[in-house]
Amino acid sequence: MFPFVKKKDKQQSNYKPINKKLATNDKYIGQLFSAKINSDFAVREIVARYSEEKVAIYYYATIVNGDKLYKGIIRPLLENVGKDLKEVVTLESINEVNTFEDVVEHINSGKAIIFENGNDTAYSVDIAQFQERGIEKSENESIIKGPKEAFTESLNTNISLIRKRFHDKQLINETHKIGERSKMEVNMLYVGDLVNGEILKNVKDRIKNITADNVRNIEILEQHIEERPYSIVPSILYTERPDNAASYIEEGYIVLLMDNSPACLVVPITFWAFFHSPEDRYLRFLFGNFTRIIRFIAFFITVFVSSIYVGISTFHSQMIPPDLLLAITSARERVPFPLILEVLLMEVAFELIREAGIRIPNPLGPTIGIVGALILGQAAVEANVISPIIVLVVALSGLTSFAVVDVSMNYSIRISRFIFIFAAGWFGMFSLTGAFLLWMMYLASLKSFGVPFFSPLSPGYKSPGNNLFRKIVKKEIWRSGNVQPKDIKKKQTN
């Protein structure tokens, strides 16, 4: 609106044009990067053969490829002849830079900047080489049948992994810069002629509106762009599988990628995305649906088994078959705590084992198994602190919780479980039903970037019919209508 204000702003910061004199520039850059104490900030001054002028090259020694620097920049400058610098330097990417702000940014992202005496344009050559690990197997979302590759911490590798899976000229990789101090790139991948414009705009706006000094990686970004930070359930899918990401892009979703995260974000998302595993689609129709049933049962058990046990046995003993009833009663006769406390005790103990199991250093890993199984399972029963059936109930609810693959959803489910246990301990099945109803109402009211949480099941949309169960691949005609893709037809019917 007020371009002059903006301009003034820019000039105040590093929007300083480059001077023609090398010595002035050198002095200024030295100041910007604190060159005297910044030990890996390097300057190489040489005299270029083609112009007989003094040339200085600035870069961070730790993030550039030294070999490339020597072969692509220093040697050509010393040996080659040509009309101007662009002709002399043989590397594939060379850009002109005019302000110091750009200079700083380019140096920070692993480029070498060449200043020439008598030239008010600097040249930036990409010789970046950040250290990263190779592509490995997916650790947290492992599957048996299907691709095993996982994202790594390198943005370019990740994009390449997705492009490898989805060859479409309309697969667009849009970049936005976020962060005030450390400028990081957020890459949005989507199919231009599929993605819904409104959702795309919504996501872009949220990314643009981030006001933070530094957004280091995708995990932090997730918290910046989500709609309800206090909500019990996540509204963005976090996946480390490129095949999963590609399948969402194909459906008209948007994938967000950043450097430094071995995963991507998928938006907008529904409950079903948390419920599904990519393997469901790699398996044949019947087998895939079988695992879906198993997983659904696991969802149910992990949320409800403890609370139903508490509810029934403290309020509705008439619902338990007499054999089981007498068995539980006899076991409980020497237990000092009320039943709900017993359950809570063990649930908390299980959470402790889980938390400790994640944090424990690898060499000590086996200890946790011994302590967990022996101390908590057997000894607690033998000491009459808890009754054996509690071990069964809690083990069941703990074990089945691992069927909830997504990390965020896993936490939602586990927290909900405690809510339900308290609800059941209060009025039995009556209050448990009430709590469940409220919980369902809350979930149904949620939206992720404008898309209802339980859609396309409720509210109903045209969809590939891939909610609780899935159809055979041939019969998947539509894309998910709830994300309103521009082209809803997935395949031609004939």
Added chain:
Amino acid sequence: MRKLKYSLLLSLITLLLTGCYDKTELEQQAYVVAIGVDKGEKENTYDLTYQIANPEVGSSITGGSSDEAPFELVTVQGIDFMTATATANSFVAKNITLDHTKVLFVSEELARSESFLRGMQGASRTSEIRRQVNIVVTKEDTRTFIETNQPQLETRPHKYYQLMLGRSTETGIVPQSTIHRFFQLTEGDADLFLAMYATTQGEDDKTEGNVDEYIAGQIPKEGGNPTQFMGAAVFKEGKMIDILNGEETRIALILDNTLDMKDLLVTFQDPINKEYQVAGDLSKKDETKVEVDYKKEGPTKIDVTVPFQLEVLAVPSLIDYTNHKKHREKLKESVEGELQETADALVKKAQEEYGSDPFYWSIYIRSQFKTIEEYEQADWNKKIWPNADVTINFDMNRIEFGKMLKDSDLEEVWD
């Protein structure tokens, strides 16, 4: 907004004031598995016996001290089931719950008196006693029955009742007799209610009879638990009037569509060699067809067709029924005839002695009246049933001969 938030929070907090209302830990309850009702010393009081299961016996989870008895038996005087539990709590440490009651024993003495129906009212009112609980009439008083009843294999009483009642109703020697059905029939003011009949007192003069022509106590047997479940106590208008033996009970069950029974193992006289009997498994796959032709004047016609199947299990006379069509037809005729005869006798007894039917047939006539008053005026018990013209037709639509078609040829074996 802030005000709304606080008022919402406050109203939620009031919910917490209720605390854990109704909460009882499992081990604070004493589970009654059987209730016995006897006549009390005074008029309209009852001796109520509660059989309380001991959870520590037989549950292997913790292996509680096994020298405790599997149950505790307490008897108190009272006027109904619920208040008597309070009295019983003066010496039973835990809260007595009737939720898991499996059987309601009633002594014959009480069942034959008028105060039985009064005492039963409590059972319909309380939500603790399930309506699926079976009523069992015992020949002796119920405390003696429960004490004497000592199953060797199922020491835990609830298991014993569960299995015993389940199996004996399956074989059809006792009817299913839930509290629900009792009230349904008694208040319907038509038909007879059949209750299981059982005893632990064997009779000395054992009458000779066929496999199931006994009532409980008459079965000649050796070993096992002294308890016998056999036959049915007949209730008319909430009062016991007679006992049906096992065979009659079975016939009544076959004729009644509202009661289930599975395989009936029965014996018939061998039609060719009358010294022997033929054993078979009788099963009824289709419903009994009851056609009622109500006539205001003159006798109502009731036509009953019972389709059944027979699987021959043993032919001790070794007559080859399998391969001879004539023999087969003879067997069919004789079986049908025999069943018909017993059924006719039972119908006659019901018409003349009882003045009501034990088959719940009044439901087939109800549709022929427009209002309840009309139906009540027609009076099933007094007018329609005793004068009805009942024809029962047994129709064997299949006969099977088991795995082996031929019996051994004795002549050749003994050669």
